[in-house]
Amino acid sequence: MTGRPTITQLAAELGIAPSTVSRAFTRPNLLKPETVAMVQKAAEAAGYVPNHHARALSTGRAGAIGLIVPDIANPFFPPLVRAAQNYASDLGLSVFLADTDEDPTREDRLISRMAPQVEGLIVVSSRLASSRIRQIADSQRVAFINRDVPETYRILLDTTAAIRSALAHLSELGHRRIAYIGGPPQSWANKQRRSAVDNFSKAHALEVTHFSADPGTYEAAKALSDSVAASGVTAVIAFDDVIAHGLMGGFAAAGVDVPKDLSVIGCDDTLATTTFPALSTIAVNVGAAARRAVAALSENPGSTSLTGARIIFEGTLVLRGTTGPVRPASSPLTLEPELDHPAARSVQTGRGSDS
Amino acid sequence: MTGRPTITQLAAELGIAPSTVSRAFTRPNLLKPETVAMVQKAAEAAGYVPNHHARALSTGRAGAIGLIVPDIANPFFPPLVRAAQNYASDLGLSVFLADTDEDPTREDRLISRMAPQVEGLIVVSSRLASSRIRQIADSQRVAFINRDVPETYRILLDTTAAIRSALAHLSELGHRRIAYIGGPPQSWANKQRRSAVDNFSKAHALEVTHFSADPGTYEAAKALSDSVAASGVTAVIAFDDVIAHGLMGGFAAAGVDVPKDLSVIGCDDTLATTTFPALSTIAVNVGAAARRAVAALSENPGSTSLTGARIIFEGTLVLRGTTGPVRPASSPLTLEPELDHPAARSVQTGRGSDS
DNA sequence: CCTTGTTTTGCAAACGTTTGCAGAGAAAAG
DNA sequence: CTTTTCTCTGCAAACGTTTGCAAAACAAGG
Secondary structure, three states: OOOOOOHHHHHHHHOOOHHHHHHHHHOHHHOOHHHHHHHHHHHHHHOOOOOHHHHHHHHOOOOEEEEEEOOOOOOOHHHHHHHHHHHHHHOOOEEEEEEOOOOHHHHHHHHHHHHHHOOEEEEEOOOOOHHHHHHHHHHOOEEEEOOOOOOOEEEEEEOHHHHHHHHHHHHHOOOOEEEEEEOOOOOHHHHHHHHHHHHHHHHOOOEEEEEEOOOOOHHHHHHHHHHHHHOOOOEEEEOOHHHHHHHHHHHHHHOOOOOOOOEEEOOEOOOOOOOOOOOEEEEOOHHHHHHHHHHHHHOOOOOOOOOOEEEEEEOEEEOOOOOOOOOOOOOOOOOOOOOOOOOOOOOOOOOOOOO | OOOOOOHHHHHHHHOOOHHHHHHHHHOHHHOOHHHHHHHHHHHHHHOOOOOHHHHHHHHOOOOEEEEEEOOOOOOOHHHHHHHHHHHHHHOOOEEEEEEOOOOHHHHHHHHHHHHHHOOEEEEEOOOOOHHHHHHHHHHOOEEEEOOOOOOOEEEEEEOHHHHHHHHHHHHHOOOOEEEEEEOOOOOHHHHHHHHHHHHHHHHOOOEEEEEEOOOOOHHHHHHHHHHHHHOOOOEEEEOOHHHHHHHHHHHHHHOOOOOOOOEEEOOEOOOOOOOOOOOEEEEOOHHHHHHHHHHHHHOOOOOOOOOOEEEEEEOEEEOOOOOOOOOOOOOOOOOOOOOOOOOOOOOOOOOOOOO
């Protein structure tokens, strides 16, 4: 049981000083090329791998970042996690992942526990109180995604403009009564999207009815679909794609045709073209946000906190098959099964680039 | 810029030895209760948090495990990641997450890079060669999920029996010609499922046609749907739910009715009831597998590798709305749009428990 | 009071790196 | 051939813990 070889062992074997071996890896330009080669060969042969903990202890750099999300099972997060991990890996950083289960207490605990052992933290869709967030931002290096607390370093996926386009598009198609289906109430994105809908509607004489699919799940949305259909709206904008999808599931079961009877627009573009008909939605560049966050954490490794910033990525409207002209008032919506099977409509535009 | 307080600073402040402070946290029973209290109070006040790297260096325990998956964006993995992270957190462990992007080279590199800095590794659906896997298992503490290499520690989500049930069920409904739609060719689960289908079919006089939705995406499956529909099979078993879903998307677009024209059964139960009609599938207990893996890694922290084991979790068939009696031979399948809209069928059984 | 035993604390080495400083050679300049 | 200037390598301290061993303090038994 000799365990893994260490720098000291390598050095002894080669008859040189440990510091030389160390430099062969970290500052090869200080060394004679042949020395570097020799060390590398020996390291390879012995299967040497550097001990990150020792390095971290010595340099004060952790070589890792923490990523905290409310619920990894929500399809919004995996692409974000993936982008963060890939980019971090390119930068030679590892990533700790933690899931708060939507619980603020758990989130707070996780932040405290992770912060000291990492270069910095990315906290996505935080459910913490603003005061607490500012406090944390003061003493820890943390980049927030989709949470807008002044003076913190935050990256926001802004859908306001895209929602305006969406509403304008619906308005052009003749829709006047629309519904907004809210998601998690503590979510910044939810508040932002709701008020984007409200503001545009007020300015353009649209009537908006509010619903809330509280836990934000497919099932919750599906359960809501009947009341939405019965409310007399002709179009709905949902907080996100899974809610939109749940609604569509409910509509399909009740024989309400999308988009003939009801137009629906989702948000986040997490489902791409996997719904039927393909869901019109607002695409949002999570990958770019994630990369920006890890970049921010990897810069200025000395500082004890990130300087405030407010970075915005705009979402873009993607029209696919779930929006159409308003149903003429003469043929009111019934909740009976329909007889015709809608052919897929495909008004499709490209998605936002993610590079 | 004093930085975070250390054990030594705390000790100096209190006029006691660093070792005493250390013990106040790690072995409080060795100390006079009032000493412990005093240290805790001071630590609290000073905002002391232990340095994990120093601890790891000193004890040789990393306090973290690594989790390596081929593609976090595939819905099979998030629940697994979530379960692993939750359970690890309960055990006081953090988790490093890495995504190999389905690339064996990347996977190998990630394993080598992570292994030395963690207590152990969980590698899910490895795409590495068996020889390499055995090699790795010899020198690293690693638990494999869904990869069956002898003498390694592996946890398998076995769907063989459930696939037999599925085929028996289809057979009872009168189906004789079925298709198996394969997923990632290097996947152990894919091989296992394919041969389960083959074996049962041979024994029960079913005729099976093979297809492969190679990258395993929704789109690949959708693109395949026409040939599947045209092949004359009356039922399909897909490698996983996303392939099943893609097929259904293609069928819907072509006017092929599920389950009237074609029955479909998925696998892994990643989509739950979010398809229309709700997908019949094979539920698999990923959470249990994940927890078993972290438990294995947290035991025997001294050893340099895990002792071989082969742990099986059986999947269970969940019948929902996508299977039905075979279409009578007198009314052959056409590829024209149908006129009737299928009402949701709901032969539903419970899912496997996940606790 | 002196042993003896037990509980509580301190000393110092160790974990595997990195890095400032200085020494040893070698090359360049005089 | 000496001095100066580089280039390359080694020494040793430091990073913040843990832990075996031993010393000190205290309690109990005689």
